[in-house]
Amino acid sequence: MTGKRVLVAYGSKHGATAGIAAEIGRTLREDGLDAVVLPADDVDDVRSFDAVVLGGSLYAGRWSGKARHCAERNQNYLRHRPVWLFSSGPVDSSAERHEIPPVPAVAEQMERLGAREHVTFGGSLTASTPGLLAKALVRHGKGGDFRNPERIRTWAHHISSELAEAA
Numbered sequence: 001m002t003g004k005r006v007l008v009a010y011g012s013k014h015g016a017t018a019g020i021a022a023e024i025g026r027t028l029r030e031d032g033l034d035a036v037v038l039p040a041d042d043v044d045d046v047r048s049f050d051a052v053v054l055g056g057s058l059y060a061g062r063w064s065g066k067a068r069h070c071a072e073r074n075q076n077y078l079r080h081r082p083v084w085l086f087s088s089g090p091v092d093s094s095a096e097r098h099e100i101p102p103v104p105a106v107a108e109q110m111e112r113l114g115a116r117e118h119v120t121f122g123g124s125l126t127a128s129t130p131g132l133l134a135k136a137l138v139r140h141g142k143g144g145d146f147r148n149p150e151r152i153r154t155w156a157h158h159i160s161s162e163l164a165e166a167a
């Protein structure tokens with residue numbers, strides 16, 4: 001048990017990324033960390049956290065504005081903490097088959113914050129996702145839930161072990 005406080009913040013439009021953040025938070029808690037999961041919009045001050053995991057969904061090749069703004073608002077404090085970033089996107093198995101590099105805005109945040117790592121997880125687009133484009137994509141067989149809980153949990157355990165090593 002390290003008892004470190006970890007913030008898991010997410011920028012999500014329709015809940016898929018929120019689900020990934022919840023899984024990360026659960027896993028970190030199983031590992032003995034004090035993990036809090038919050039929407040990125042609600043994060044005003046990261047000073048009470050020892051480490052931060054920040055994720056956002058991808059739309060038209062861009063990272064969630066909510067996640068990006070959170071990174072920008074808190075950059076002075078994030079720079080002095082271990083930070084991990086993630087993206088949730090591909091609605092196919094590509095994220096499972098090979099590493100998908102961060103989109104340019106995320107790569108820029110990695111650099112600015114000195115983030116430890118970035119990972120792209122498969123996303124989710126289902127019949128219940130709002131929006132005409134989403135519905136049309138699903139109708140044409142382009143949808144599905146490609147979030148892989150095992151892969152998400154493995155990454156979260158990896159974060160726990162890095163934090164334990166640093167303790």
Ligand SMILES: Cc1cc2nc3c(=O)[nH]c(=O)nc-3n(C[C@H](O)[C@H](O)[C@H](O)COP(=O)(O)O)c2cc1C
Pocket residue numbers: 011012013014015016017018057058059060061062088089090091122123124125131133134
């Ligand atoms: C209109 C639209 C555009 C999308 N563009 C991308 C994209 O450029 N890259 C990507 O990997 N996924 C893309 N996706 C898939 C979403 O990123 C995926 O559904 C994600 O898990 C949604 O997360 P959220 O529910 O948290 O917003 C797109 C989905 C829609 C509906």
